[in-house]
Amino acid sequence: MKVLLTGSTGYIGRRLKQKLLNDENIELSLLVRNKKSVSSLNKNIKIIEGDTFNKDSLREALKNIEIAYYLIHSLSNENYKDLDKISAQNFLEIANECGVKRIIYLGELGVKNENTSEHLLSRIETGEILSSNKNIQTIWLRAGVIIGSGSASFEIIRNLVEKLPIMTTPKWVDTKAQPISVNDVLSYLHNSLYLDAERSLIVDVGSEQLSYKNMMLKTAKVLGLKRYLITFPFMSINLSSYWLNLFTPVNFKVAKALIEGLKSEVIIQNDNAKKYFPNTIPISYEDAVKNAIKEIENNQVISRWNDKGDGVWEKNPQNEISKAIFIDRRELDISNLDTSKVYQSFISIGGENGWFDFDFLWEIRGIIDKLVGGVGLKRGRRSQCDLRISDCLDFWKVVDLKENERLLLYAQMKLPGEAWLEFKIKDNKLIQSAYFYPRGVFGRLYWYSLVPLHYFIFNNMIKSIVKKAKNITS
Incomplete structure (x- = not known):
């Protein structure tokens, strides 16, 4: 099976690359902007330099490809919404031209409404574009809060919990979400190669429903810490973003995009994960936190959320x-x-x-x-x-x-x-x-x-x- 992986230097992509390299049933190709950014080069990998804004390099990358992973996001750019649309449209166009059979896309949980943030809206629109051609089957996986060593969500929660015994929090800490271990996300992505389905699918994935407050308290429990959260409903998005900027590794721009996304719940809308991936059972939030901490303590962090930034x-x-x-x-x-x-x-x-x-x-x-x-x-x-x-x-x-x-x-x-x-x-x-x-x-x-x-x-x-x-x- 000839497979193309895009976004292989990002947080998910770098880990998925390692998983795909262990699969003897596939021939793996990577589309990257610079070959130097790819670690652990393997003679069995085909590397194509280029990006989704260059149709010639896209043609070279997608030639003879059966299944292509789309793990691209332009959040680091000011006009990321427009860039995401152009990128997805180019990818779909050339994939159709090259006879690609299946696109696997990782988006985010959430629905379109008046509270949908620009960041989430962009991820939804990207999925809609990639799913718009009937000639290509699209497996659109949607995950919410990804918990793993180096993930943005986990680093934010861990830093807040470790540094602040008493936290004044905005009302968004009561918003419901369904977190998921990064290893479970990788399992869904990998198994999507072998999925027996004839039509395009939206597959929502996640473990138990938790509020962000519950996540912080459960993280504190795993770390053996006692923490207290006091909610202030008048804290604005900007003030909350500055708060995250000061006490966590993320910068203000990333913090603001994340905070804006917390206005609405990110929970599972369908049961396709259980229906089509019955052998993948997501682990609990606490177990995901334990795994992440173990990787950090053993110096085994494969990738981090900021691996792929402004390029x-x-x-x-x-x-x-x-x-x-x-x-x-x-x-x-x-x-x-x-x-x-x-x-x-x-x-x-x-x-x-x-x-x-x-x-x-x-x-x-x-x-x-x-x-x-x-x-x-x-x-x-x-x-x-x-x-x-x-x-x-x-x-x-x-x-x-x-x-x-x-x-x-x-x-x-x-x-x-x-x-x-x-x-x-x-x-x-x-x-x-x-x-x-x-x-x-x-x-x-x-x-x-x-x-x-x-x-x-x-x-x-x-x-x-x-x-x-x-x-x-x-």
Whole structure:
């Protein structure tokens, strides 16, 4: 069976890719914007570079494909509703042209009414477009709150529960939802390949009905914490969004989209999951939380909600750096060191591992970033042991990574310009470079105001990287 997977660098897509690779009955193809963003390349996978806005690359990707997964969403863009429509229409058109038999789409639970958020409405409209051609069968799976290590919903709930013994909450915490374990979602997606059905289907999936308040209290129970929630019905969407922005890893934009979606219930509207997938029985919410926590504790987080964000890592980083006006560069001789240990030292930076001494300055910068609607430092790292291209690292994004040679980070904090931080091993030297491309006069003033701090931070950073490399024993 020839299968195409789109969205393979996203939260669900990256996990589904691993599941599909273990299925010997399929030949897997991936449509990605940049081959470097695909981890664990396999010789049996066909990789096509392109996107759903390029019909030529779509034709190449969908040629001879029998079943195609559509796991694409443009939420990171301002005009995501329009982009989602164009993307779905292009995909359906070329899929029909190429003779695709089945499209499998993962949308969200919810119905159209006066309270439907723009985000949810876009997901519904995408499903309607993909289901509109009678020549192609569409299996439209709809899930609500997905619980798993690295999922946006779980990271929000976990962060709130862990950090706030007493929470003042808006009235949306009483909204009903039907959460589901990420592993159950993957099971439905995988089994949809073999589904015996002749017509298009909408399949709503989820476990027990719970309010968001119940979810937080159950999460606290699993974590062994006692928490109290006090509801304030007058808390606005903006105020709630700022609240999430400050205390959880999500930025204001994502927080607002999620909060707006909580105005209406997201519960199952049909029994097709039981009818067509009788062997998939969703686990309980508490068990899903336990599984997520276990993955985090064992450093086995396969993907995170922010793996696929604004797509900046899909650009050519070398061309982007070339436009930088300001550069702070430090070099140290490492001829007496094992380069692999130096590499291991600098790729361990950030998250719980810290930023080598001046962590309090990074914390202050992260707090400021959160206050102005940025991502801050709360995203941390997916893993404290390794990195891959597209990983988030506090308020940076990994845009290039070459083993024992280079790490390039792109700044995602709020800035009057663009910034990169690079670590490179070349000619027996460790070269550490901070690049900045300012926007206007304020951007230049911003850089010059930080020059004194940069002297201490970056000078100490490169020395600490080398010092840590010397202490690595294996």
